[in-house]
Amino acid sequence: MSDAVIDVQGLTKSFGDKRVVDDVSLRVGKGQIYGFLGPNGSGKTTTLRMLCGLLTPDAGSGSCLGYDIRRQAAEIKRRTGYMTQRFSLYEDLTIRENLSFVARLYALDRLNARVDAALEQLGLTSRQKQLAGQLSGGWKQRLALAACILHEPELLLLDEPTAGVDPKARRDFWDQIHALAGAGLTVLVSTHYMDEAERCHEILYIAYGRLIAKGTIKDVIATHNLATWSVEGPNLHLLSRELQQLPGVDTVAAFGTILHVCGHDEASLEKSIAPYRQRPELHWERSSPSLEDIFIQLMSGLDTNGLAAKR
Amino acid sequence: MTLFSFSRFWAILVKEFIQMRRDRLTFGMMMGVPLLQLLLFGYAINTDPKHLPAVAVVAENSAFARSLLRAMENTGYIRFIGAPVSEATADLMIRRGEVQFAVHIPPHFAEDIVRGKQPALLVEADATDPVATGNAVAALQGLDTMALIHDLKGPLADLQKDGAPFEVRLHKRYNAEGITQYNIVPGLMGVVLTMTMVMMTSLAVTRERERGTMENLLAMPVLPMEVMLGKILPYIVVGYVQVAIIVVAARYLFMVPLMGSLPLLSLAAIIFIAANLAVGFTFSTMATNQLQAMQMSVFFFLPSLLLSGFMFPFRGMPVWAQVIGEVLPLTHFLRIVRGILLKGNGWADIWPDMWPVITFLLLAAALAMIRYRRTLD
Numbered sequence: 190m191s192d193a194v195i196d197v198q199g200l201t202k203s204f205g206d207k208r209v210v211d212d213v214s215l216r217v218g219k220g221q222i223y224g225f226l227g228p229n230g231s232g233k234t235t236t237l238r239m240l241c242g243l244l245t246p247d248a249g250s251g252s253c254l255g256y257d258i259r260r261q262a263a264e265i266k267r268r269t270g271y272m273t274q275r276f277s278l279y280e281d282l283t284i285r286e287n288l289s290f291v292a293r294l295y296a297l298d299r300l301n302a303r304v305d306a307a308l309e310q311l312g313l314t315s316r317q318k319q320l321a322g323q324l325s326g327g328w329k330q331r332l333a334l335a336a337c338i339l340h341e342p343e344l345l346l347l348d349e350p351t352a353g354v355d356p357k358a359r360r361d362f363w364d365q366i367h368a369l370a371g372a373g374l375t376v377l378v379s380t381h382y383m384d385e386a387e388r389c390h391e392i393l394y395i396a397y398g399r400l401i402a403k404g405t406i407k408d409v410i411a412t413h414n415l416a417t418w419s420v421e422g423p424n425l426h427l428l429s430r431e432l433q434q435l436p437g438v439d440t441v442a443a444f445g446t447i448l449h450v451c452g453h454d455e456a457s458l459e460k461s462i463a464p465y466r467q468r469p470e471l472h473w474e475r476s477s478p479s480l481e482d483i484f485i486q487l488m489s490g491l492d493t494n495g496l497a498a499k500r
Numbered sequence: 501m502t503l504f505s506f507s508r509f510w511a512i513l514v515k516e517f518i519q520m521r522r523d524r525l526t527f528g529m530m531m532g533v534p535l536l537q538l539l540l541f542g543y544a545i546n547t548d549p550k551h552l553p554a555v556a557v558v559a560e561n562s563a564f565a566r567s568l569l570r571a572m573e574n575t576g577y578i579r580f581i582g583a584p585v586s587e588a589t590a591d592l593m594i595r596r597g598e599v600q601f602a603v604h605i606p607p608h609f610a611e612d613i614v615r616g617k618q619p620a621l622l623v624e625a626d627a628t629d630p631v632a633t634g635n636a637v638a639a640l641q642g643l644d645t646m647a648l649i650h651d652l653k654g655p656l657a658d659l660q661k662d663g664a665p666f667e668v669r670l671h672k673r674y675n676a677e678g679i680t681q682y683n684i685v686p687g688l689m690g691v692v693l694t695m696t697m698v699m700m701t702s703l704a705v706t707r708e709r710e711r712g713t714m715e716n717l718l719a720m721p722v723l724p725m726e727v728m729l730g731k732i733l734p735y736i737v738v739g740y741v742q743v744a745i746i747v748v749a750a751r752y753l754f755m756v757p758l759m760g761s762l763p764l765l766s767l768a769a770i771i772f773i774a775a776n777l778a779v780g781f782t783f784s785t786m787a788t789n790q791l792q793a794m795q796m797s798v799f800f801f802l803p804s805l806l807l808s809g810f811m812f813p814f815r816g817m818p819v820w821a822q823v824i825g826e827v828l829p830l831t832h833f834l835r836i837v838r839g840i841l842l843k844g845n846g847w848a849d850i851w852p853d854m855w856p857v858i859t860f861l862l863l864a865a866a867l868a869m870i871r872y873r874r875t876l877d
Contacts, residue, residue, distance in 0.1 A: 277713045277716035
């Protein structure tokens with residue numbers, strides 16, 4: 190893949206004696222949206238920071254936009270927009286002042302025209318004189334996005350951009366992301382939301398600092414080949430506890446009034462649930478696993494394999 | 501719910517202690533600042549400075565003259581540094597603050613004494629700091645009757661009878677009336693600048709880190725030099741406003757004479773301001789929160805205030821305290837600003853105090869640049 194926007198191998202980073210990112214290799218293609226998933230503390234933020242030069246990797250090498258991540262951080266910074274997890278613009282500056290500040294830092298020409306355009310594009314024009322600190326979460330996030338794309342980057346690194354933002358604002362945000370990707374921008378976005386993961390072209394799943402799954406959602410689901418049944422009925426919490434003990438049942442998860450019962454060994458799973466399928470009060474149905482089922486499976490798999498150290 | 505609950509009170513108390521213990525630097529400062537004060541006030545400060553440097557201008561090297569100079573040293577208040585010098589050199593030394601006193605022994609001194617003419621002995625004092633010279637001046641004035649008591653024996657003993665054999669004529673230079681404000685007000689300029697400049701900049705970068713805006717700043721293509729200059733320059737302007745206010749107040753409220761050149765003062769001030777800002781910037785690269793930055797500023801400000809010669813005479817301090825004082829930019833700036841305003845000093849006169857400030861500035865700026873991290877590692 191010669192058009193890889195990000196191409197890194199063996200990225201490793203430790204803080205003290207804790208290995209936060211362990212041998213992560215990534216290839217990210219142009220114009221695609223990559224969802225970066227994984228539990229808290231799995232190393233998503235650290236990986237993003239290494240990609241944009243905020244942290245120096247302990248080991249590993251590679252390129253970002255064709256520039257060496259170790260030696261050409263300045264070039265990468267110039268062409269990358271990074272949106273931090275925590276709002277990191279100036280709360281005591283207005284929206285417009287913040288954007289002008291960023292535009293000047295990138296030494297952009299036509300400063301006012303660009304700021305006007307960014308305000309317009311993200312619907313911030315009428316609020317441009319408001320202090321950033323007075324904005325609600327959704328508006329802050331819009332402002333942060335506007336600041337990241339002001340210098341027309343080729344790559345966007347977004348670190349949990351929609352945390353704490355209402356569904357409507359999230360949807361608008363993702364529409365923006367798709368529009369940007371459609372225009373050729375590559376986006377790597379970390380998230381905890383499965384519905385957001387499903388809006389990505391490809392996903393990367395990282396846990397305990399290791400990249401353990403990648404590909405399109407279809408691919409990820411297909412390669413893990415997880416047998417899944419859903420069951421409806423009374424007293425599901427009791428049933429859940431019973432089912433969990435059975436051989437072949439890897440995970441049981443409740444989704445409202447439905448339980449998802451998953452196992453990688455299909456035959457064993459079916460044998461175990463056979464007696465329960467006879468119960469008249471329970472309604473069983475073969476279903477396809479969701480992304481979340483896969484991830485829960487991946488996580489529990491790691492635990493039992495002892496691969497994962499404690500966080 | 502409305503009654504005082506011991507358990508709730510206890511919860512707060514325990515939490516406070518835990519947080520206090522976690523913030524090691526703050527805890528260290530709480531212990532360190534009193535200790536520092538104790539040491540400085542206890543050991544370094546002395547309002548009765550002895551052994552003040554002096555120089556003699558001897559027009560006549562007689563036995564009387566030698567006895568007199570010895571008697572002066574024997575008061576314990578003055579100490580002659582080196583051999584007698586010419587009038588011009590003595591003048592230069594006193595202007596540059598190298599000596600506190602210049603003693604002039606006039607021609608025909610011995611002859612005039614023997615003839616009972618009561619010759620006048622001129623003692624010039626650098627009186628910019630009235631506190632520093634006060635006791636020494638009193639001691640020297642008491643010398644006229646006692647100094648030559650061993651020399652005037654036998655046939656000359658009569659000379660002691662009708663009053664002093666000679667007269668000590670004191671010439672307090674630069675601050676003849678010993679007005680404290682003349683010394684304090686120009687000095688205050690340095691103190692105010694040290695306090696505000698160090699504190700403001702030490703908060704500047706720390707605030708970015710505490711509010712999380714540092715991460716964004718680092719993710720953008722901006723060089724440490726650009727950040728440092730951009731953050732420092734606004735405070736230089738603020739510093740200049742402070743200088744202007746103090747100069748105007750000195751002139752029109754306290755009637756302090758402005759003998760020297762204001763452009764020269766501005767030049768010295770900008771270097772001094774920059775040196776303080778560099779210190780503040782260095783602190784801000786070390787502190788993790790604004791409270792720590794404030795405490796570091798205090799830790800720098802306290803010795804500056806006490807060891808610079810602003811509050812207490814510099815020459816009264818023990819050697820170790822003087823050595824520390826010589827490192828601090830405020831010590832030198834005080835001499836510069838007093839020299840320019842009260843003595844009318846020019847560039848050549850202030851240079852001996854200018855280069856230590858410049859050196860300090862360069863070192864502090866280099867340290868700040870090294871400490872300022874371009875990454876979050």
